[in-house]
Amino acid sequence: MQTLEKANTIINTIKNNIEKMGRQLRIIEVCGTHTVSIYRNGFHTLFKGYIDFISGPGCPVCVTHEGYIDNLIELAKMNYTIYTFGDLMKVPGKSMSLAEAKSNGAKIKIMYSPVDAVENIAEDEEAIIAAVGFETTVPAFALSLEKVLEKDLKNVKFACELKTIDQPLKVLLKDHIKVDGLILPGHVATILGVDGFKFVEEFEIPSVISGFEKYDILLSLLSLTQSILDNDFTVKNEYKRVVKKEGNTVAKRYIERFFERTDAYFRGLGLIEGGGLRLKSEYSSFSVQLKYDYESFSNSACRCADVLTGKLKPFECPLFEKVCTPQTPKGACMVSQEGSCNAYFRFGKWK
Amino acid sequence: MCLGYPAKVIEILEDGKKAIVDYLGLKKTVNVSLIKELAVGDYLLIHSGVAIEKIDEKEAEKIEKLFGEVRNANS
Numbered sequence: 277m278q279t280l281e282k283a284n285t286i287i288n289t290i291k292n293n294i295e296k297m298g299r300q301l302r303i304i305e306v307c308g309t310h311t312v313s314i315y316r317n318g319f320h321t322l323f324k325g326y327i328d329f330i331s332g333p334g335c336p337v338c339v340t341h342e343g344y345i346d347n348l349i350e351l352a353k354m355n356y357t358i359y360t361f362g363d364l365m366k367v368p369g370k371s372m373s374l375a376e377a378k379s380n381g382a383k384i385k386i387m388y389s390p391v392d393a394v395e396n397i398a399e400d401e402e403a404i405i406a407a408v409g410f411e412t413t414v415p416a417f418a419l420s421l422e423k424v425l426e427k428d429l430k431n432v433k434f435a436c437e438l439k440t441i442d443q444p445l446k447v448l449l450k451d452h453i454k455v456d457g458l459i460l461p462g463h464v465a466t467i468l469g470v471d472g473f474k475f476v477e478e479f480e481i482p483s484v485i486s487g488f489e490k491y492d493i494l495l496s497l498l499s500l501t502q503s504i505l506d507n508d509f510t511v512k513n514e515y516k517r518v519v520k521k522e523g524n525t526v527a528k529r530y531i532e533r534f535f536e537r538t539d540a541y542f543r544g545l546g547l548i549e550g551g552g553l554r555l556k557s558e559y560s561s562f563s564v565q566l567k568y569d570y571e572s573f574s575n576s577a578c579r580c581a582d583v584l585t586g587k588l589k590p591f592e593c594p595l596f597e598k599v600c601t602p603q604t605p606k607g608a609c610m611v612s613q614e615g616s617c618n619a620y621f622r623f624g625k626w627k
Numbered sequence: 628m629c630l631g632y633p634a635k636v637i638e639i640l641e642d643g644k645k646a647i648v649d650y651l652g653l654k655k656t657v658n659v660s661l662i663k664e665l666a667v668g669d670y671l672l673i674h675s676g677v678a679i680e681k682i683d684e685k686e687a688e689k690i691e692k693l694f695g696e697v698r699n700a701n702s
């Protein structure tokens with residue numbers, strides 16, 4: 277009961293703050309795990325008319341393009357075993373997904389941790405690790421490469437499709453979207469620290485680093501509406517129990533030791549300068565060369581690109597719920613548990 | 628894919644690079660190379676089999692007190 281009262285006080289304060297502004301706020305949650313938390317907890321209905329939540333490009337599966345999937349399938353055909361996170365299995369490539377390729381006999385294995393995967397790869401297996409993720413996951417790939425070096429494994433390579441969060445956010449805020457505030461990804465911030473998001477202040481948009489529980493989201497919205505009222509652009513940290521000012525310095529050193537910036541293609545945002553990470557040249561023998569044909573990526577009627585840039589709500593996509601469901605996804609935003617189309621499908625009470 | 632979960636350190640394995648943690652009663656071995664000054668009883672945030680940060684118990688308690696909830700109340 278006490279909990280409910282406290283939560284209600286916070287909810288009312290958030291609403292009062294917004295009423296003082298006299299308009300509905302557009303708030304973007306960069307990370308897909310926030311999207312899920314917002315919809316699962318019904319905050320989109322609770323704050324209806326007060327906050328329009330927009331899902332950003334912070335779900336690594338959703339921003340992965342079909343060209344990468346096609347590359348992995350090609351490699352599997354060349355008799356490599358592909359190790360991938362399960363989330364990637366249903367993402368449609370140009371002709372099929374990894375799951376379909378697997379059922380056609382391709383050697384594709386699901387890993388839970390790249391570090392464990394490397395420990396268990398057999399000596400006679402030519403393995404390729406599908407390295408997908410933002411800075412939260414990059415250290416795990418760095419640790420797995422370290423293990424490869426320690427064990428002097430010659431049969432393990434990495435297909436890097438790693439993304440950085442700063443460059444796409446800059447592109448999004450500069451060219452694509454107008455928002456009143458940002459909910460910043462707590463787990464990327466765990467690695468990069470509050471300092472890693474200082475660049476957001478230049479855009480003069482209030483922002484807050486948030487955890488993922490319902491009370492985290494409420495406290496973050498409280499902080500964010502206060503910042504908006506005060507025209508305060510400093511990055512706030514409402515995930516202090518995990519996120520430090522400087523982040524995880526050991527993890528950052530690991531990233532720097534093995535990886536360097538490269539351009540990367542983001543579904544919805546296109547090719548972004550410095551938006552990705554690749555292995556440094558001294559480790560290039562552990563890297564698989566991927567071949568991209570960017571022109572052919574924007575296939576089908578899937579509107580993920582518009583969803584990821586806040587132009588369209590998932591239910592406005594003509595395929596949503598009709599042909600596109602989590603069982604029959606037509607785009608990555610429906611595949612991933614953290615994708616906005618998927619979250620709307622499961623929890624969206626938008627009608 | 629970016630999900631993380633909190634877990635409590637039960638045992639630090641010899642080389643200090645691994646630890647056995649308890650997550651909702653399940654025992655798992657995770658990589659702890661990224662964590663400085665780890666002790667048994669610490670809470671960690673685990674992602675992809677790797678501990679990415681220690682959870683500050685005092686800060687966590689503050690929030691729990693504020694809401695009168697426990698950490699896994701997200702039903």
Ligand code: SF4
Pocket residue numbers: 577578579580581583590593594595596597600601605606607608609610611617
């Ligand atoms: S509903 Fe399906 S087809 Fe439409 S944008 Fe979302 S993932 Fe793409």
